[in-house]
Amino acid sequence: MTTDIPVLAPLRRSPVxxxxxxxxxxxxxxxxxLTPIVMMVLVAFQSDTESMQTxxxxxxxxxxxxxxxxxxxxxxxxRYLLNTVIFAGGTTILETITAALAAYAFARLTFRGREVLFGVxxxxxxIPTQVTLVPQFILVAKLHGVDTWAGMILPHAFTALGVFLLRQFFLGVPRDxxxxxxxxxxNRWQTFIRVIVPLAVPAIATLAVFKFISQWNNLLWPLVISNSDATRTASVGLQVFQSTNGTQWNLLLMAATITTVPLILLFFLTQRWFVKGITMSGLGGR
Incomplete structure (x- = not known):
């Protein structure tokens, strides 16, 4: 007497x-x-009256x-899009550099307390980002970094996630x-630049894409630190758009569509490196 459920049995037997x-x-x-994205684009091309219907x-x-x-x-x-490119690009470049250097040190250099320091x-x-927001803002304000590119970029140029990702890849590179x-x-520096970095291009590209996308969509920190159009990013600009022009859904969603297009193009341009990086640099290190 079989215990198989009749409906599920064919699924287990049939690969098709x-x-x-x-x-x-x-x-x-x-x-x-995709449904919310498609709806956003469709409403963006509607008339004022049609988009405001009940x-x-x-x-x-x-x-x-x-x-x-x-x-x-x-x-x-x-202007908002240009500011976003500067903000996201600046943080991405700085983090890939700092994360690669720190990850190589944790993966290859031997020093006392290395594992403890890495664990800390x-x-x-x-720690949630919201917890460190106020102390971070106070520090930047005391250094006169409010509404400046240095104040916007530097606090996001160092993250533990990037170090962890690249360290896992470096551990998988043979020491030979x-x-x-x-x-x-x-020397060690030449070895890092000429040997390790070329091998780690997929992992670095993956980290760069993740960082760029996250910073492109970053709202909280630019909203707190930026006070003028000179440094406002696209995400903050959408907030300004709604507060100054009211809830004109078609125009608001058109602005949102315009700010989303660069991310879609970025994905199509980097998807080969993205998938390869996920495969090669994932969490398979020792």
Missing amino acids: ARRKLLVFTCFLATAVT KPSFWPSSWHTENISRAFDLVPIG YLATLM YEEAARLDGA
């Missing part, structure tokens, strides 16, 4: 059925993820492409490569 179930699950998850029809009756120019006229979206460093990941370079006369 399992594959179809997997495809359906992936399709359902993709649809749930029961809106998300498919626009007519496409109002002039909403793009109207959104740019109401707030300096171009990783423990900072458990470094020993061969040392035998050829290279």
Whole structure:
């Protein structure tokens, strides 16, 4: 007498059925993820009246492409996008440099208390960002960094997550490569630059993409530290847009669509490095 449930038994026996179930699950998850984005784009091209209806029809009756120019006229979206590139790009460059150096030290250098120090460093990941926001702001304010690029970028140029990710990759690199370079006369710095860094390009690219995306969407710190259009990022600019122009859903969502396009392009340009980096640098180190 079998204990198999009749409905589930064919799924366990048939690879085709399992594959179809997997495809359906992936399709359902993709649809749930993309639905808000598609709705945002559709409403962005609606008229003012249509977007403010009590029961809106998300498919626009007519496409109002002039909403793009109207959104740019109401707030300096171009300036906000440039500021976001500077902020996200600056923090990304600095973190990849500092994380690579610190990760190599924790992975290859031997010094007293290394493991304890690394454990304490990783423990900072458990501290919510909101807890350190006020002390961080007070420190930056005392250093006259409010509404400056240095005050915006430097506090986010060092994170334990980046060090952990790269350290795991460096631990997986055979020491034979470094020993061969040392035998050829290279010092530790030359070994790091000429041997380790080229091998770690996928991992570094993954870290850079993660960092850039997170900082592009960062709202809390730029909102606190920025006081003018000279340093406001796109996420803060959307808040300014809503507060100054009211809830004009079509224009607000058009501005949100414009600020989302660069991230979509970034993903398509870097997806090969992104997937390769996830595969090679993941958590498989020793």
